[in-house]
Amino acid sequence: xxxxxxxxxxxxxxxxxxxxxxxxxxxxxxxxxxxxxxxxxxxxxxxxxxxxxxxxxxxxxxxxxxxxxxxxxxxxxxxxxxxxxxxxxxxxxxxxxxxxxxxxxxxxxxxxxxxxxxxxxxxxxxxxxxxxxxxxxxxxxxxxxxxxxxxxxxxxxxxxxxxxxxxxxxxxxxxxxxxxxxxxxxxxxxxxxxxxxxxxxxxxxxxxxxxxxxxxxxxxxxxxxxxxxxxxxxxxxxxxxxxxxxxxxxxxxxxxxxxxxxxxxxxxxxxxxxxxxxxxxxxxxxxxxxxxxxxxxxxxxxxxxx
Numbered sequence: 208x209x210x211x212x213x214x215x216x217x218x219x220x221x222x223x224x225x226x227x228x229x230x231x232x233x234x235x236x237x238x239x240x241x242x243x244x245x246x247x248x249x250x251x252x253x254x255x256x257x258x259x260x261x262x263x264x265x266x267x268x269x270x271x272x273x274x275x276x277x278x279x280x281x282x283x284x285x286x287x288x289x290x291x292x293x294x295x296x297x298x299x300x301x302x303x304x305x306x307x308x309x310x311x312x313x314x315x316x317x318x319x320x321x322x323x324x325x326x327x328x329x330x331x332x333x334x335x336x337x338x339x340x341x342x343x344x345x346x347x348x349x350x351x352x353x354x355x356x357x358x359x360x361x362x363x364x365x366x367x368x369x370x371x372x373x374x375x376x377x378x379x380x381x382x383x384x385x386x387x388x389x390x391x392x393x394x395x396x397x398x399x400x401x402x403x404x405x406x407x408x409x410x411x412x413x414x415x416x417x418x419x420x421x422x423x424x425x426x427x428x429x430x431x432x433x434x435x436x437x438x439x440x441x442x443x444x445x446x447x448x449x450x451x452x453x454x455x456x457x458x459x460x461x462x463x464x465x466x467x468x469x470x471x472x473x474x475x476x477x478x479x480x481x482x483x484x485x486x487x488x489x490x491x492x493x494x495x496x497x498x499x500x501x502x503x504x505x506x507x508x509x510x511x512x513x
Contacts, residue, residue, distance in 0.1 A: 329496025
């Protein structure tokens with residue numbers, strides 16, 4: 208049993224490193240626009256690259272690493288409970304700081320460490336409240352409820368409006384810096400919501416020998432899952448194009464964690480069996496994490512403006 212758990216933890220750690228390297232490689236692909244050496248940025252190009260960032264080898268490698276990270280997370284769930292995977296969501300922030308220092312030579316300054324501490328502490332507090340309890344109601348019935356549908360649609364509308372505001376409105380510098388990584392993490396959290404429904408549908412069809420969910424709902428969920436992957440990667444790269452990678456990834460990862468949990472609460476009733484005290488701890492942790500994210504956005508200075 209201990210050996211199996213060790214393998215599970217090894218998969219989680221590998222997934223965390225792979226995901227962080229992936230996002231750092233996406234930042235390197237952005238640096239290639241202006242530098243021959245995107246890592247050290249010592250040799251500036253005479254003319255900026257005009258090729259799409261999504262077609263560059265570094266970006267393609269980054270997407271492959273991201274896919275590998277998702278696969279290893281799934282494999283880890285074979286041996287470990289979801290609670291452990293959630294805790295590694297907070298640990299990933301620390302892993303990313305180390306990876307960003309090695310790959311991009313980026314690191315927080317003294318003013319940012321307190322904010323980062325708030326983020327990590329808040330994530331761990333929220334996870335320790337054990338928001339992992341599922342109801343006995345099947346996933347299809349939960350996601351087809353009016354409140355679930357309204358929540359999913361509202362998320363899409365809200366973050367698309369935020370994208371329009373970030374494009375066309377003159378917002379404060381801290382809000383601009385905070386914006387794209389935040390909405391990328393918020394929309395990226397939809398993948399977990401849709402993924403749970405798809406996994407349930409596949410597992411149940413294998414068990415019964417035929418599809419037991421509505422075809423129109425399954426097609427819609429798959430389409431929204433694919434769309435959220437594409438759109439949230441595009442938004443994350445808009446943030447990476449302008450701001451330090453370690454900062455963008457901290458905002459992205461903590462927001463993804465928060466909205467993944469919130470989606471579980473609203474869509475899948477994950478808080479249905481929690482005590483009042485556990486709910487207080489959860490919301491305290493979420494508030495602390497979000498405060499840390501906002502605080503770091505106000506004190507952070509990108510390397511090109513420091």
